[in-house]
Amino acid sequence: MKDLDVLESKMKSRTKNFDEKYALAKLRLEIALQISQAREKAGLTQKELAVKLRTTQSVVSRIESGNQNLSLDMLYKIAEAVGKKRVSVMFG
Secondary structure, X not given: OOHHHHHHXXXXXXXXXXXXXXXXXXXXXXXXXHHHHHHHHOOOOHHHXXXXXXXXXXXXXXXXXXXXXXXXXXXXXXXXXXXXXXXXXXXX
Protein backbone atom coordinates (compact mmCIF):
# COMPACT_ATOMS: atom_id res chain seq x y z
CA MET A 1 0.00 0.00 0.00
CA LYS A 2 1.31 3.47 -0.90
CA ASP A 3 1.97 6.07 1.78
CA LEU A 4 -0.84 8.24 0.46
CA ASP A 5 -3.25 5.31 0.60
CA VAL A 6 -2.23 4.61 4.21
CA LEU A 7 -2.76 8.27 5.13
CA GLU A 8 -6.14 8.34 3.39
CA SER A 9 -7.22 5.19 5.22
CA LYS A 10 -6.20 6.66 8.59
CA MET A 11 -7.94 9.96 7.86
CA LYS A 12 -11.16 8.19 6.83
CA SER A 13 -11.32 6.48 10.20
CA ARG A 14 -10.62 9.71 12.11
CA THR A 15 -12.52 12.36 10.14
CA LYS A 16 -16.28 12.74 9.95
CA ASN A 17 -17.48 13.14 6.34
CA PHE A 18 -13.96 12.51 5.06
CA ASP A 19 -15.06 11.54 1.54
CA GLU A 20 -17.04 14.77 1.10
CA LYS A 21 -14.20 16.91 2.47
CA TYR A 22 -11.64 15.08 0.33
CA ALA A 23 -13.77 15.54 -2.81
CA LEU A 24 -14.13 19.27 -2.12
CA ALA A 25 -10.39 19.71 -1.53
CA LYS A 26 -9.63 17.80 -4.72
CA LEU A 27 -12.04 19.98 -6.72
CA ARG A 28 -10.47 23.16 -5.31
CA LEU A 29 -7.02 21.96 -6.34
CA GLU A 30 -8.18 20.93 -9.81
CA ILE A 31 -9.66 24.39 -10.40
CA ALA A 32 -6.54 26.05 -9.00
CA LEU A 33 -4.35 24.00 -11.34
CA GLN A 34 -6.50 24.89 -14.36
CA ILE A 35 -6.23 28.59 -13.51
CA SER A 36 -2.47 28.38 -13.02
CA GLN A 37 -2.00 26.52 -16.31
CA ALA A 38 -4.23 28.97 -18.19
CA ARG A 39 -2.28 31.91 -16.77
CA GLU A 40 1.04 30.38 -17.76
CA LYS A 41 -0.25 29.49 -21.24
CA ALA A 42 -1.33 33.12 -21.65
CA GLY A 43 2.22 34.16 -20.77
CA LEU A 44 1.20 36.07 -17.66
CA THR A 45 2.88 36.28 -14.28
CA GLN A 46 0.75 36.22 -11.15
CA LYS A 47 1.37 39.96 -10.81
CA GLU A 48 0.22 40.63 -14.38
CA LEU A 49 -2.92 38.56 -13.86
CA ALA A 50 -3.55 40.41 -10.61
CA VAL A 51 -3.40 43.76 -12.43
CA LYS A 52 -5.92 42.53 -15.00
CA LEU A 53 -8.20 41.33 -12.20
CA ARG A 54 -7.73 44.54 -10.20
CA THR A 55 -6.47 42.60 -7.21
CA THR A 56 -3.12 41.70 -5.68
CA GLN A 57 -0.54 39.05 -6.51
CA SER A 58 -1.15 37.47 -3.10
CA VAL A 59 -4.83 36.91 -3.99
CA VAL A 60 -3.79 35.24 -7.27
CA SER A 61 -1.35 33.10 -5.31
CA ARG A 62 -4.15 32.01 -2.95
CA ILE A 63 -6.40 31.27 -5.93
CA GLU A 64 -3.70 29.14 -7.55
CA SER A 65 -3.04 27.24 -4.34
CA GLY A 66 -6.73 26.47 -3.81
CA ASN A 67 -6.93 28.62 -0.68
CA GLN A 68 -9.28 31.30 -2.00
CA ASN A 69 -13.03 30.95 -2.37
CA LEU A 70 -14.05 31.92 -5.89
CA SER A 71 -17.29 33.38 -7.12
CA LEU A 72 -18.63 32.65 -10.57
CA ASP A 73 -17.98 36.31 -11.39
CA MET A 74 -14.31 35.92 -10.48
CA LEU A 75 -14.02 32.78 -12.58
CA TYR A 76 -15.37 34.72 -15.57
CA LYS A 77 -12.93 37.58 -14.93
CA ILE A 78 -10.04 35.12 -14.77
CA ALA A 79 -11.15 33.43 -17.98
CA GLU A 80 -11.36 36.77 -19.76
CA ALA A 81 -7.97 37.88 -18.41
CA VAL A 82 -6.25 34.75 -19.78
CA GLY A 83 -8.01 34.99 -23.14
CA LYS A 84 -10.69 32.35 -22.68
CA LYS A 85 -14.23 32.90 -23.88
CA ARG A 86 -16.10 30.65 -21.45
CA VAL A 87 -16.12 28.91 -18.09
CA SER A 88 -17.51 25.40 -17.74
CA VAL A 89 -19.06 23.95 -14.61
CA MET A 90 -20.12 20.31 -14.51
CA PHE A 91 -21.99 18.31 -11.92
CA GLY A 92 -21.25 14.60 -11.91
